[in-house]
Amino acid sequence: MMSISNVSAGAAASGYYKQEGYYKAGTEEGERAATWFGKAAEENGLTGYVDDRHFAQLLDGEAPDGKLMGRYVDGERQHRPGLDLTFSASKSASVAALVIGDKRIIEAHDAAVRAAMIVVEERFIKTRFQQDGEIVTKNGEGIIAGIYRHDTSRALDPNLHSHAVIANMVKNENGGYSAIRNEAVYKNQKLITEIYRSDFENRMADLGIATERGRFGEVNISGISQEVTEAFSKRRQEILNAIDNKGMDVSPETASKAALATRAAKHKNLDRDALRETWRADALAAGLGRDQLDRGRMGQAAPQPVVPLDQQRPIAPLAEPSQPSGVFEKAKAMLSSAAAVARVETDPRQAVNRAVEHISERESAYSRPD
Structure with a gap:
């Protein structure tokens, strides 16, 4: 994360x-x-x-x-x-x-x-x-x-x-x-x-x-x-114990707070x-x-079977083709299939269009990151 x-x-x-x-x-x-x-x-x-x-x-x-850099308040730089x-x-x-x-x-x-x-x-x-x-x-x-x-x-x-x-x-x-x-x-x-x-x-x-x-x-x-x-996972267990003692549910947010509270x-x-x-x-x-450790x-x-595009789970959104500095070309390299299957090469525009279709089925307004 x-x-x-x-x-x-x-x-x-x-x-x-x-x-x-x-x-x-x-x-x-x-x-x-x-x-x-x-x-x-x-x-x-x-x-x-x-x-x-x-x-x-x-x-x-x-x-x-x-x-x-900074600004001055009462003569002191902040x-x-x-x-x-x-x-x-x-x-x-x-x-x-x-x-x-x-x-x-x-x-x-x-x-x-x-x-x-x-x-x-x-x-x-x-x-x-x-x-x-x-x-x-x-x-x-x-x-x-x-x-x-x-x-x-x-x-x-x-x-x-x-x-x-x-x-x-x-x-x-x-x-x-x-x-x-x-x-x-x-x-x-x-x-x-x-x-x-x-x-x-x-x-x-x-x-x-x-x-x-x-x-x-x-x-x-x-x-x-x-x-x-x-x-x-000793550190993880410390964090989970702290969350449990506070009666909170485990989530990335509560874990982050507990991590700060239990720092050694x-x-x-x-x-x-x-x-x-x-x-x-x-x-x-x-x-x-031991053989794995020694290796x-x-x-x-x-080798894993290729998963068809319409069966893949969503991957991180891509930058638009018009954006400068090669972001779109970098993003193309980030397309992959689901975990532990072979990489599938496909058109990133098609992937974005499918994502838009998926989100718009349930929401009338959504953000670019979505």
Whole structure:
């Protein structure tokens, strides 16, 4: 799923996002887990691995053109550092990637996060600025973000997730920088989540790794049993206990609130090799095969029958053909069949038309994301 939160001033100044990954300071593994993203980042030479000092300056509001973002109230500058979009793989995908050690799954997760962020940047990042004496709201021309991949929960379970941290500045059509309007990001949270999941699901199909959707739409790896995932769900159990104690129903919303309420202290300079050995022992005890662990990758899925278009479940909505910057061509690559079946190549316009027909059978008005 993808959750959204505001970046705190403390997180912006402290290198929080690298610390939160529990990587030892200065290690290559930690450095490679943080990468730049965004058109404005690339235009300003920010590619490859994130430099903490520079990113902290951006979160503090120092724009590439020298402008200091924010507004002054009673002589004091006030500035919101940015937005944190956290993309989380399922527990079974985390186990396959981090315990079994199938690095292809980590690469697929990274690629799916970036695919979703391309759509976020091109469609959902808005900005407001003054033009010809009037305040206008328009699409941004490019963002600066750092994507931080983490692989553990606070309970030290395997937990593959990435923080896409967007600095609160967007290049506008005048060539300057103005603050981000994030309402469209919040409004389309479910759509962005599905774009990430669909892209990840398709990449698993391309690798021959069978998947299935879970209760909340998460993409599970079919070869990982429930017993194994439960063995690595200590943090999940803490959250469920908190929800139960409050007498609430389990949902993504209540889980998010319970997660914040039950956060444990962070771990520093973690011995990751020792942690992985512990994960391996726990996996064996939970019934994961030693041969699979020793192989270090998931097996190939058996060939599956092609599902006709009219029997497929809906996939993430596509951008319109007229939209610039190649979004439509990128979206075409996201079409796939239902879980664990062969990819079906079809005309995306036909898929959109069928979706419109389906929705309009019950609703007289509906949104573009629908």
